[in-house]
Amino acid sequence: MSAIAIEAVDKSFGDTQVLRSISLSIKAGEFVAVLGPSGCGKTTLLRALAGFEPIDRGSIRIGDTLLSGEGQHMPPEDRGIGVVFQNYALWPHMTVAGNVGYGLKVKGLPRQERENRTERVLETVGLTDFANRRPTALSGGQRQRVALARCLAMDAGVVLLDEPLANLDVHLRGEMEAEFARFQRESGATMFYITHDQAEALALADRIAVMNKGVIAQFAAPETLYSQPANEMVATFIGDGQICDIENYQPDHSGYAFAELFGVPVRARCQPNDRPCAHARLAFHPGDLKLTDQGGIDAVIRRMTYRGDILKVELGVGPHDQPLFMNVPAPARIEAGQRVAVTLADGWVLPDLKPEQAPV
Ligand SMILES: Nc1ncnc2c1ncn2[C@@H]1O[C@H](COP(=O)(O)OP(=O)(O)OP(=O)(O)O)[C@@H](O)[C@H]1O
Numbered sequence: 001m002s003a004i005a006i007e008a009v010d011k012s013f014g015d016t017q018v019l020r021s022i023s024l025s026i027k028a029g030e031f032v033a034v035l036g037p038s039g040c041g042k043t044t045l046l047r048a049l050a051g052f053e054p055i056d057r058g059s060i061r062i063g064d065t066l067l068s069g070e071g072q073h074m075p076p077e078d079r080g081i082g083v084v085f086q087n088y089a090l091w092p093h094m095t096v097a098g099n100v101g102y103g104l105k106v107k108g109l110p111r112q113e114r115e116n117r118t119e120r121v122l123e124t125v126g127l128t129d130f131a132n133r134r135p136t137a138l139s140g141g142q143r144q145r146v147a148l149a150r151c152l153a154m155d156a157g158v159v160l161l162d163e164p165l166a167n168l169d170v171h172l173r174g175e176m177e178a179e180f181a182r183f184q185r186e187s188g189a190t191m192f193y194i195t196h197d198q199a200e201a202l203a204l205a206d207r208i209a210v211m212n213k214g215v216i217a218q219f220a221a222p223e224t225l226y227s228q229p230a231n232e233m234v235a236t237f238i239g240d241g242q243i244c245d246i247e248n249y250q251p252d253h254s255g256y257a258f259a260e261l262f263g264v265p266v267r268a269r270c271q272p273n274d275r276p277c278a279h280a281r282l283a284f285h286p287g288d289l290k291l292t293d294q295g296g297i298d299a300v301i302r303r304m305t306y307r308g309d310i311l312k313v314e315l316g317v318g319p320h321d322q323p324l325f326m327n328v329p330a331p332a333r334i335e336a337g338q339r340v341a342v343t344l345a346d347g348w349v350l351p352d353l354k355p356e357q358a359p360v
Contacts, residue, residue, distance in 0.1 A: 002157035002158050002190050003062070004024070004026040004049070004062055004190060005024075005060070005062075006022055006045075006060050007059045007061075008021045008023055008057065008059075009022040009023070009045075009048060009057065009060065009068075009069075010055065011041075011044055011048060011056050018041045018044045018214050019041050019045060021058070022041075022058070022214075022216060023058075023216070024209055026207075027190075028190055029184075030191070031184050031205050031206045032192050032193065032205060032207050033193045033195055033200070033205035033207075034192070034194050034211055035198055035208050035209070035211070036212055036217075037212065038196060040213060041211055041213075041214045042194045042195075042196075042211055046162055046192065048068065049158075049160060050083050050160055051067065051068070051078075052076055054068065055069060062079070062080070062158060079158075080157055080158065081157075081158045081159070082150065082151025082152075082154055082158070082160070084144070084148060084161045085162050089147070092134065094134070095131065095134060096127060096132070096133055096135065096146050097115075097118050100118045100121060100122060101115070101117075102150075103154045104117060104154070117153050118153060119131075121152040121153045122149055141172040141176055141179075144179075147164070148179070148183055152183070156189060157189060157190060158189060158190045158191075158192065159183075159189045159191050161192070161193045161194065162194045163194055163196070164180075165177070165197070165200060177204055180204060198237070198239075201222070202238075208221075210225065210234050210237060217230065217231060217233045218231070226238055228348055229350065230351060232350060235283035235348075235350060236283075240285060240325060242284060242286070243281055243282065243283050244261055244281070244282050244284075244324070245282075246266070246279070246280050246281070246282045246349070247259065247263075249276060249277050249279065251271075251275065251276060251349075253273075254272065255271070256268070256269060259280065261282060261344060262297045262298075264296065266344045266347065268347035268349050269348050271351045274349065280350070281350045283347065283350055284344060284346065284347035286312065286325040286327040287327045288344055288345050289315075289325075289342045289343070289344060289345070290345050291326075291332075291340055292341050292343045295343075296342050296343045297318075297341060297344075298317075298339065299315040299316065299324070299342050300316045300321075300339050300340070301314070301315060301337065301338045301340060303336055304334070304335075308330070309329065310327045310328060311328045311330045312325060313326045313334070315340075326342060
């Protein structure tokens with residue numbers, strides 16, 4: 001099992017800096033997803049790790065071995081890293097078994113050992129009956145399994161996956177998610193999984209690195225990203241999060257605070273060392289707003305979208321008619337144009353430095 005240490009990595013293409021002082025410390029056997037909007041640098045980070053892209057500054061290590069940095073650049077084939085691409089990168093003229101065993105042949109393993117190992121890993125990924133087929137005669141999910149079997153055969157301690165499910169339909173995605181989780185359990189490999197699909201990342205990863213404009217916005221467990229986002233970007237990127245200003249912010253040093261939201265008293269979670277101040281920013285999810293008939297914040301229902309078990313309700317709130325979303329269990333006796341009152345069941349005060357608290 002291999003731990004990965006990425007330290008202060010910078011990478012530019014011409015004048016454009018794509019990776020800005022990226023540091024990630026990944027434990028051996030951990031499943032890490034890198035999640036972020038298009039163009040934020042995810043693939044560049046994966047390519048730097050795989051050795052396809054030299055870095056400008058910083059270092060990348062697996063265990064005690066320096067792969068990139070300090071004047072060194074180990075070639076991809078020497079890194080002991082398996083890569084699974086979105087387009088599978090299988091040899092079309094080789095059979096499934098040929099594709100899986102090819103890397104072992106290049107490594108110089110004797111034929112019998114190659115065949116034994118290939119047979120074993122094809123069994124692991126459930127493709128024994130497909131050993132003699134060509135990749136073109138396989139489904140997308142089966143091709144992805146061949147790519148995984150290849151990593152397994154090479155005994156890769158680290159497996160990098162670049163949007164591996166992007167070409168698959170929804171049904172197959174679920175199946176392959178389970179396959180990846182099983183693969184990791186059985187191989188013990190450290191997994192580094194690039195995606196812009198947060199449902200995938202939340203379902204699979206032990207920890208998620210949220211990337212934005214070349215920096216790591218937060219690196220934490222899925223539950224932490226969801227309930228304690230470090231900043232506005234993570235708060236709004238994960239789980240349809242939304243943000244409101246709050247006034248008269250009074251933390252009580254136990255991880256909770258009182259404040260006013262649209263002039264109405266609310267209680268929210270916060271960092272225990274926060275200090276009182278006039279203004280702060282509150283993050284919450286559509287499921288945190290509840291309809292109430294006792295007090296609450298006045299709002300008007302702008303629109304409703306039926307989503308099966310819930311109604312996604314767009315509200316206009318406060319003097320500036322701020323749009324906020326609320327999930328209401330369906331069916332519900334509400335309609336567009338209706339005036340309602342809502343309460344906040346849960347929220348998190350963003351720990352970004354508030355202007356009043358910033359050192360002068
Ligand atoms: N070889 C290259 N030469 C010049 N610019 C590049 C090169 N590779 C990537 N870039 C630029 O670097 C930025 C980050 O690209 P990257 O592919 O790493 O983003 P990404 O987060 O993986 O995006 P997506 O989710 O759309 O695949 C983009 O602006 C891209 O145009």
